[in-house]
Amino acid sequence: MVIKFLNIFLLANLIFAGNVTVDVDSRRINEGDSVTLTIRSVNSKNAPEVILPNITDFMVVSGPNQSSSSNYSILNGKMESSSTYTLEWILMPRKSGRLRIPSLSVKLDGKLSQSNPIFISVSKRSQNSNEDAQFYVEANIDNTSPYRGEQVTLTHTLYTRVDVTGFDEKMPRLKGFWVEELFSPSKLQLRKVQKNGRQYHSATIKKSALFPTKSGKIVIDPLIATIGVRDRKRNSFSVFGSPSKQHTISTQSISLDVKPLPATNDGHTSSVVGVWNIKSTIDRNNVLQDEALKIKIHLTGNGNLKSVDILPYEFPEGFEVFEPKVTIKSAKSQIKIGGEKVIEYVVIPRTTGKIILPPFEIKYFDNVSKKWKTKESKPINLWVKINEKSSTTTVGLSKEEVQLVGKDIRFMDDNVPRWKKSNSGLVDRNSVMLAIVALLLFLLPGMVNLRQSHLASTVGDRQSRMALKKSVKIIKSITDSPENVYGSIHQAIIMYINYKTGRKTVEYSITDIIKIFENSGVPVNSIEDLKKIMEHGQAVRFAPISNTDVQKDIELVMVILKEADNAWS
Amino acid sequence: MRGLNLFWFFGLGFIFAIPIDTLDKPLDGLDFYYQSGLDAYQSGEYENAKTAFEQVLENNWESPELYYNLGNVYFRLNDISGAVWAFEMCLFHDPTHEDAAFNLKLTNVNVKDRIAIPEAPIYLKLYLGVKERYTPNEWVKFTLGFLILFLLFVIIQKFGGYSTAVNVSENLAIILVFISFSFTFHSLWSDSKITEGIIDTYSIDVLSEPNTSSIVLFQVHEGLKVSIAQHSKNWLEVELVDGKRGWINEKNIRIIH
Numbered sequence: 001m002v003i004k005f006l007n008i009f010l011l012a013n014l015i016f017a018g019n020v021t022v023d024v025d026s027r028r029i030n031e032g033d034s035v036t037l038t039i040r041s042v043n044s045k046n047a048p049e050v051i052l053p054n055i056t057d058f059m060v061v062s063g064p065n066q067s068s069s070s071n072y073s074i075l076n077g078k079m080e081s082s083s084t085y086t087l088e089w090i091l092m093p094r095k096s097g098r099l100r101i102p103s104l105s106v107k108l109d110g111k112l113s114q115s116n117p118i119f120i121s122v123s124k125r126s127q128n129s130n131e132d133a134q135f136y137v138e139a140n141i142d143n144t145s146p147y148r149g150e151q152v153t154l155t156h157t158l159y160t161r162v163d164v165t166g167f168d169e170k171m172p173r174l175k176g177f178w179v180e181e182l183f184s185p186s187k188l189q190l191r192k193v194q195k196n197g198r199q200y201h202s203a204t205i206k207k208s209a210l211f212p213t214k215s216g217k218i219v220i221d222p223l224i225a226t227i228g229v230r231d232r233k234r235n236s237f238s239v240f241g242s243p244s245k246q247h248t249i250s251t252q253s254i255s256l257d258v259k260p261l262p263a264t265n266d267g268h269t270s271s272v273v274g275v276w277n278i279k280s281t282i283d284r285n286n287v288l289q290d291e292a293l294k295i296k297i298h299l300t301g302n303g304n305l306k307s308v309d310i311l312p313y314e315f316p317e318g319f320e321v322f323e324p325k326v327t328i329k330s331a332k333s334q335i336k337i338g339g340e341k342v343i344e345y346v347v348i349p350r351t352t353g354k355i356i357l358p359p360f361e362i363k364y365f366d367n368v369s370k371k372w373k374t375k376e377s378k379p380i381n382l383w384v385k386i387n388e389k390s391s392t393t394t395v396g397l398s399k400e401e402v403q404l405v406g407k408d409i410r411f412m413d414d415n416v417p418r419w420k421k422s423n424s425g426l427v428d429r430n431s432v433m434l435a436i437v438a439l440l441l442f443l444l445p446g447m448v449n450l451r452q453s454h455l456a457s458t459v460g461d462r463q464s465r466m467a468l469k470k471s472v473k474i475i476k477s478i479t480d481s482p483e484n485v486y487g488s489i490h491q492a493i494i495m496y497i498n499y500k501t502g503r504k505t506v507e508y509s510i511t512d513i514i515k516i517f518e519n520s521g522v523p524v525n526s527i528e529d530l531k532k533i534m535e536h537g538q539a540v541r542f543a544p545i546s547n548t549d550v551q552k553d554i555e556l557v558m559v560i561l562k563e564a565d566n567a568w569s
Numbered sequence: 570m571r572g573l574n575l576f577w578f579f580g581l582g583f584i585f586a587i588p589i590d591t592l593d594k595p596l597d598g599l600d601f602y603y604q605s606g607l608d609a610y611q612s613g614e615y616e617n618a619k620t621a622f623e624q625v626l627e628n629n630w631e632s633p634e635l636y637y638n639l640g641n642v643y644f645r646l647n648d649i650s651g652a653v654w655a656f657e658m659c660l661f662h663d664p665t666h667e668d669a670a671f672n673l674k675l676t677n678v679n680v681k682d683r684i685a686i687p688e689a690p691i692y693l694k695l696y697l698g699v700k701e702r703y704t705p706n707e708w709v710k711f712t713l714g715f716l717i718l719f720l721l722f723v724i725i726q727k728f729g730g731y732s733t734a735v736n737v738s739e740n741l742a743i744i745l746v747f748i749s750f751s752f753t754f755h756s757l758w759s760d761s762k763i764t765e766g767i768i769d770t771y772s773i774d775v776l777s778e779p780n781t782s783s784i785v786l787f788q789v790h791e792g793l794k795v796s797i798a799q800h801s802k803n804w805l806e807v808e809l810v811d812g813k814r815g816w817i818n819e820k821n822i823r824i825i826h
Contacts, residue, residue: 292678400674401674401677401678404674404675404678405678407675408675409641409644409671409672409675409676410668410671410672411641412607412610412611412637412638413634413637413638413666413668414607414634415634416634417603417632417633417634417635418632418633418634418662418663419599419630419631419632420630420631420632420662421629421630421631422629422630422631427705427706427709428706430710431706431709431710431713434709434710434713434714434717435713437713437717438713438716438717438720441717441720441721441724442720444720444724445723445724445727448728
């Protein structure tokens, strides 16, 4: 009876505005697990509009993820349809206890409604809760009360007893630390481990070196990860095996109590922590006055390479000192950060004589012996000789020029010399050749046009010159019967006339041919002979002509055409 | 169309009007001098190397490699102005000689006079960077190369019929012709009109007039690069990069040409 009453009460809380529901997937979770807040509308015209209020007890990990679906059914011959809009947020609890999602204002199809607040019970993360979990992520720190500037190592590890199909983590913002990544695998490398009496597969997600930049309480926020795991409930529709399900999980937050560095005895302040060594080098000890030289200070050891520095240093008078160049060569292991920091000074001695540069010093807090330590380099002896060319008019070297100080010139060029006569022209022969090619190409289209128009205008003359050659060729090739011989002679004469006159007439009568020859100034006797030959051509159809006569006519017609060609005007 | 013809006329005319390199071949003994200079340099005999390289120059032959190696020899002999001059000459003939550019920067560290000039606008730096990357002769070749390309496309269009690809290529080629022609023109103009030189005396007074009795305006030191504004008898009016002008005797300067 009580349960029934509770169910009715719960329903009344969730369904508040017609077809809109506001719900979460679970009301009882462990710290580090997420809840999904869902707003669903059924049969509405539009998707519900919601502005999420400030949820102080939860962190919004993702959302809103919007989806919609439609459903059609035919029942007793009547078709029914329904549509659903869904908005989802993934929320991660910030703390344990009875947490509250405040009431939400939802606007649906122009109507504004208010939901009831939702309460979720979040159990504190404990060994027991992790024992039961199929998968979880854990954050570990090697020292919860370090000194300011001392390295602490933060390790995030995944433990799982199920198949992991995907993993994506979101690192927290580590405020109050200088962070250096020690280990970050591109692919999770799982190995078997025993944890809380159970066998798990575990993988290091990330390992970071943190250097607290302030003292006091600093909280490391949880890492939030989305993990895909194989769903054990086999989907009968899936042909690819069990589908994967996404879960959002997080680590616990870690609180650090950072101790301030103890006061020094000598009054020098320093924020350097770790174990360090110092050494100085100079590129040469004998220099000329006004010649630039390089002094390098090497700081090697373990600790925050960025913050490590020498104690304030005063160069002796008479030295022009340029801004130092700092190079860091980091040497990372999976546990410690360290390496070498080189501070490189370019200095120009303006005075002469023997100069002793006092040692460079480093003061650091040794986190092993928990004591302040001071180390120094050896002093540098320098002999500066007088430079007769010395001048004091230099304005100073530029940054780029300072980099060149102490370097040597590059070696000789032994390539085959590209000889050129001194004071010769600015342009070489190859350029002239290119210019000539360009000129020719420039003139080419014009020349082609000119040639084409010339050919077009002289086509008559060329054909005229070809007339005799073509006709004689036809006549010479005659080997047929006498009837055909005279036909070919006739054709040759027609071709001759056409070539000479530029006409394209297919047939001429004997009278026409004679007239054309007469008009062209061909000798009268030749015309007479031609007339006779053509008459033989007509006669041969009725009375046979001997081969000898035919041969004579062939030779004669060639002579006539040659005479005609000479006389043609 | 008429405008285009005028462009061809003046463009080709301009290129044909440029002085042309002669067809002479190097003397047989030239390689001997040069090689002996290289050998002497390698064995650290810098004075001998200098003599050998200068012998080649006296025979009126030059090459970027010769100037580069001579610059190295001058540097080794602590002749700063000679080294600056030789590296500048090398870059004058081959602006892409990276080793010469590096050695010149290194040598300039030793030049006493350091004149701070304001940073040039980015577009100007870009333009000059492109222009000074190539010699005038190389710019002429680029222009002619693009011109030939353009003409080939014109011919293809004329005899092969219209094609969009060829038309686009033709337009691109003519744009490149105009761009490289601008660089060619500027490059040739600045090479023929602007003369520069390197101060060759350790320290020299720059005077207000071309005579020794005039006022001393300022002092310059060996290795400083100056522009030569004008010439009067054996006096040169020099201009520094910061705009200061004055007269010095021509024997105190080595011309870059």
